[in-house]
Amino acid sequence: MDQKELREIENRCIQEEPAWCMAECPLHVDVRLFLKKMAEGKWDAARKVLDKTMPFPGILGRICDHPCEKKCKRGEVDAPVAISELERACVTFTASLKKVMLLPDRGKRVAVIGSGLSSLTAAWDLIRKGYGVAIFEPGSYLGGSLWNLPHDLLPKQIIGDETALLQNTGVRINLKAAITPERFEEMYADFDAVYIGQDNEIACDFGLAQTPSGRIRTDDVTRAASRKGVFAGGIPEDGSTRPSPVLNAAQGRWAATSADRYIQNVSMTAARPHEGPMKTRLYTDITGIPPLPRTPVSDPEEGYDKEAAIGEAGRCLQCECMECVKACPYLEHYKSYPKSYARQIYNNLSIVKGDRKANTLINSCSLCRLCETVCPESFSMADLCHNARQEMVRVGKMPPSAHEFALLDMAFSNSDKCALARHAPGESGSAWLFFPGCQLSGSAPGHVTQSYSYLREKLGNRVGLMLGCCGAPAHWGGDAKRADAVTAQLKAQWTKMGHPRPVLACSSCMEMFRKFLPEADPVSLWEIMAREGLPETALNARAGASAVAVIDPCTARHDTGVQESVRHILRETGFSVAELDHSREMTECCGFGGLMANANPDMAREVIRRRAGQSPLDYVAYCAVCRDHLATTGKRTAHLLDYIWPDEAGPDPAERKNPGYSLRHENRARLREKLLSELWGEKTEETDACEKIVLHISDEVRDRLEDRRILTGDIQKVLFHVQNGGAHFKNPKTGHWLAVHRPLNVTFWVEYAPSGQGFEIYNAYCHRMIIVEEGK
Amino acid sequence: MSQMKISPETVDWECATCGRALELSKVHVAYLESRFTVELLRCPDCGLVYIPEELANGKMAEVERILEDK
Numbered sequence: 001m002d003q004k005e006l007r008e009i010e011n012r013c014i015q016e017e018p019a020w021c022m023a024e025c026p027l028h029v030d031v032r033l034f035l036k037k038m039a040e041g042k043w044d045a046a047r048k049v050l051d052k053t054m055p056f057p058g059i060l061g062r063i064c065d066h067p068c069e070k071k072c073k074r075g076e077v078d079a080p081v082a083i084s085e086l087e088r089a090c091v092t093f094t095a096s097l098k099k100v101m102l103l104p105d106r107g108k109r110v111a112v113i114g115s116g117l118s119s120l121t122a123a124w125d126l127i128r129k130g131y132g133v134a135i136f137e138p139g140s141y142l143g144g145s146l147w148n149l150p151h152d153l154l155p156k157q158i159i160g161d162e163t164a165l166l167q168n169t170g171v172r173i174n175l176k177a178a179i180t181p182e183r184f185e186e187m188y189a190d191f192d193a194v195y196i197g198q199d200n201e202i203a204c205d206f207g208l209a210q211t212p213s214g215r216i217r218t219d220d221v222t223r224a225a226s227r228k229g230v231f232a233g234g235i236p237e238d239g240s241t242r243p244s245p246v247l248n249a250a251q252g253r254w255a256a257t258s259a260d261r262y263i264q265n266v267s268m269t270a271a272r273p274h275e276g277p278m279k280t281r282l283y284t285d286i287t288g289i290p291p292l293p294r295t296p297v298s299d300p301e302e303g304y305d306k307e308a309a310i311g312e313a314g315r316c317l318q319c320e321c322m323e324c325v326k327a328c329p330y331l332e333h334y335k336s337y338p339k340s341y342a343r344q345i346y347n348n349l350s351i352v353k354g355d356r357k358a359n360t361l362i363n364s365c366s367l368c369r370l371c372e373t374v375c376p377e378s379f380s381m382a383d384l385c386h387n388a389r390q391e392m393v394r395v396g397k398m399p400p401s402a403h404e405f406a407l408l409d410m411a412f413s414n415s416d417k418c419a420l421a422r423h424a425p426g427e428s429g430s431a432w433l434f435f436p437g438c439q440l441s442g443s444a445p446g447h448v449t450q451s452y453s454y455l456r457e458k459l460g461n462r463v464g465l466m467l468g469c470c471g472a473p474a475h476w477g478g479d480a481k482r483a484d485a486v487t488a489q490l491k492a493q494w495t496k497m498g499h500p501r502p503v504l505a506c507s508s509c510m511e512m513f514r515k516f517l518p519e520a521d522p523v524s525l526w527e528i529m530a531r532e533g534l535p536e537t538a539l540n541a542r543a544g545a546s547a548v549a550v551i552d553p554c555t556a557r558h559d560t561g562v563q564e565s566v567r568h569i570l571r572e573t574g575f576s577v578a579e580l581d582h583s584r585e586m587t588e589c590c591g592f593g594g595l596m597a598n599a600n601p602d603m604a605r606e607v608i609r610r611r612a613g614q615s616p617l618d619y620v621a622y623c624a625v626c627r628d629h630l631a632t633t634g635k636r637t638a639h640l641l642d643y644i645w646p647d648e649a650g651p652d653p654a655e656r657k658n659p660g661y662s663l664r665h666e667n668r669a670r671l672r673e674k675l676l677s678e679l680w681g682e683k684t685e686e687t688d689a690c691e692k693i694v695l696h697i698s699d700e701v702r703d704r705l706e707d708r709r710i711l712t713g714d715i716q717k718v719l720f721h722v723q724n725g726g727a728h729f730k731n732p733k734t735g736h737w738l739a740v741h742r743p744l745n746v747t748f749w750v751e752y753a754p755s756g757q758g759f760e761i762y763n764a765y766c767h768r769m770i771i772v773e774e775g776k
Numbered sequence: 777m778s779q780m781k782i783s784p785e786t787v788d789w790e791c792a793t794c795g796r797a798l799e800l801s802k803v804h805v806a807y808l809e810s811r812f813t814v815e816l817l818r819c820p821d822c823g824l825v826y827i828p829e830e831l832a833n834g835k836m837a838e839v840e841r842i843l844e845d846k
Contacts, residue, residue, distance in 0.1 A: 356845045399844030400808075708833075727824045729789040729798075738789055740827075749827065767832040768840050771825045772804035772811065 001387065006346045012379040013339035014281045019319040021068035021083060023280035026250035029053045031068055031083055038086055038313035047094040050087060055121040055249050058162045059146065061091035062154050064246045067277065073284055073319050078291040081316050085297055089309040100169055103130035108263050111136060111191040113179060116144040116199020117245055118234035120163065121252030122259070127169045129260050135166070136177035136187070142166070144200035152301045179204045192229070193259040199234035199248050206230075221275060222268045223255035229262055231255035250276065283376040284319040324371035324379065329607050330364055330596070331371065331381065338371070338379050345388050356397065362388045363402045364603050367476055367594030368554035373585055382594070389478025400745060401768060402599040403477035405709045409661070413438035413469035414486060418668040420467040421493045424456055425679045430464030430500035437506030438469040442664030443624040445671035446648035447641040451525060455503060458532040464500050466493060467672055470512040476594045487516040494520060503528055507555035507562065507623055508593075526622060526640070530565035538573050538644040547576040549615045551630065551637070552587040553623035560584070566622050566640060573643050580614050590626040597629075609633055618654045628658040660702070662712040690720035694758025701761055710748060710764050717743045718750045719759055736762060742770070789826055791819035798826055807843050
């Protein structure tokens with residue numbers, strides 16, 4: 001990822017887009033923050049927000065014509081927040097705390113003609129930028145027509161106080177100044193730039209190009225008049241005759257920016273797209289927001305009292321997007337939003353020396369793509385994290401512990417112990433190819449056997465079988481090399497088998513096949529079942545059964561055909577189907593996707609706990625991993641196939657336990673043995689000697705091993721090592737033994753004692769750190 | 777890594793091969809590109825090093841994590 005790509009990615013996240021009120025304000029006052037502080041009763045903090053952007057808040061805060069209010073999102077629910085009245089309350093109840101900071105004198109001078117709000121603003125901005133400023137006002141006081149406003153609205157005292165600020169900062173003020181064409185020429189000669197405020201009429205022909213209505217013609221953005229170094233503002237927008245105080249102030253500000261740039265001889269137009277009212281791409285969901293009537297002003301002349309103001313400010317929706325963060329516990333966990341995550345990830349990838357603090361952030365995303373589904377701009381954390389992982393693997397900076405367990409699991413599934421590719425018994429070719437996937441094979445091998453005979457019955461006998469893993473774990477982990485090796489092997493097998501059409505029972509496999517083998521035109525087992533009809537066992541299983549909620553896997557998010565088929569099958573089986581709030585396109589990951597459970601087990605637990613609590617109904621999943629993950633929470637969850645072949649599922653399928661990692665391994669290996677023996681009449685090779693070691697493990701210890709990702713196969717390897725002379729410890733007090741062995745990248749410690757024909761296992765733990773032996 | 781210390785008096789394990797009680801000794805441990813010296817219990821004869829469960833799951837796991845993020 002380079003800086004340019006980062007910007008493009010960041011730009012997609014609209015969370016930092018301005019709220020509508022702020023976007024519409026010509027000065028871009030941070031109204032949302034102002035209202036937040038007001039609602040909290042933090043008056044000085046609220047005042048600070050106004051002071052930061054607003055020139056002469058004492059004046060403008062009272063007389064602003066508040067274009068912001070017509071864009072207020074609250075207005076779409078009931079009535080806009082009374083922003084204008086709240087600004088008035090704020091400036092009434094607070095004094096400015098602002099310290100005026102002047103930049104060092106630049107030795108350049110600007111003349112400002114007139115002293116309406118635009119002229120005052122131009123003078124205020126320029127003096128702070130370090131220019132010498134002289135105001136030429138034809139009248140006998142500063143402020144012009146501000147003095148004509150009703151005293152209740154703008155007390156005369158305030159005009160005096162606020163304009164006194166200018167004098168204090170050193171602006172030279174010339175009252176009763178004669179503004180004539182000759183005087184103007186003198187100013188033009190004496191000063192480095194001239195600003196002409198037209199808030200109040202000045203009877204003088206400046207010799208500048210004019211609009212048909214007799215105003216000085218200026219550029220909309222720079223406020224530059226037809227003569228170099230002359231700027232003008234305080235001009236109503238085309239078609240409007242009413243002066244807009246906030247627009248006048250803004251025009252004075254833009255002119256000051258231009259005069260500064262003009263004097264410094266830099267571009268007056270560069271990088272100014274955000275001046276004036278602008279469009280915002282922000283999205284704020286207002287569904288379900290209850291109406292709340294506008295707080296009436298406490299006194300029509302005085303405006304809000306403090307309490308009423310706090311109440312009214314509380315009506316502000318504090319507009320923001322956060323759609324993805326609201327939908328995703330992972331995005332919520334890191335307490336920010338994708339734009340900031342993109343920056344953190346970019347920094348993580350750019351680090352040469354130091355801590356890579358975003359590794360866990362990158363590796364915890366389930367790649368489920370719910371974020372891009374809910375995002376108005378389709379921001380994809382999945383793509384961001386997946387690309388980052390690929391980069392980390394490429395440069396050798398992927399933490400070994402993040403994905404290794406899953407990659408070894410994949411390798412085991414694709415090893416000679418579990419993998420298989422055959423034409424149907426007695427056939428020399430295949431029109432179809434059943435690929436049940438490693439997770440269904442590991443979770444419920446009986447269902448694989450049943451599904452395979454069902455398919456041969458329905459589709460004719462030319463249905464081949466392929467056992468193995470589709471490569472999703474390597475793909476998710478960003479290990480492109482390993483993923484490519486798996487898919488290449490898969491493709492070669494498929495080619496060798498004569499390009500049969502794959503039938504898939506797993507949505508993650510489907511995603512992989514569509515990506516890497518689209519020409520095979522894979523079809524889901526569920527679509528075949530919905531089309532070909534269910535076996536008798538399914539129809540007899542649950543006549544008159546109750547309602548269930550369907551769990552769509554995240555990899556089937558956009559697979560409406562599959563979603564429909566599954567619902568059809570359930571209804572055919574006698575269930576009434578309830579939809580979770582988060583189903584179909586809006587479905588959530590179970591915590592396995594993207595290897596979240598490997599890299600961040602705690603987060604995966606939280607994700608699945610949340611999912612389990614979404615309905616009191618029994619769940620039915622059609623992804624073996626979703627099913628097993630939900631089962632770990634105690635949530636009653638069955639796999640769809642449990643109701644199609646109930647005999648395979650035990651007395652209550654919804655109570656079936658998660659088999660765990662070790663049993664998954666065994667199940668896969670036994671499935672291959674069983675199918676080879678029963679369907680093809682082949683006996684499999686002898687099992688390894690170490691697999692013959694008999695273990696006795698209590699449920700408690702088994703759960704601990706599962707948590708620590710220690711397989712019974714790992715324990716057998718350690719004990720086999722001891723049997724062959726490996727070092728170990730003994731504890732005379734307990735009579736237990738402790739053996740240690742490092743078969744690959746992890747050192748395993750096993751506490752055990754001989755028991756009958758085998759061993760009782762009391763404990764096991766592991767670490768990745770290596771003890772360096774003497775002399776090495 | 778200095779916190780990877782253990783108190784020998786609570787350990788009942790002895791080397792099964794040599795039958796010797798374990799003694800504190802300086803041991804080198806390594807992970808990824810880093811190498812440390814720590815005091816751990818080991819068999820004074822054959823040098824077999826004992827890593828207690830609390831150490832493996834605690835400080836050691838923590839250090840592994842830190843090194844993985846380097």
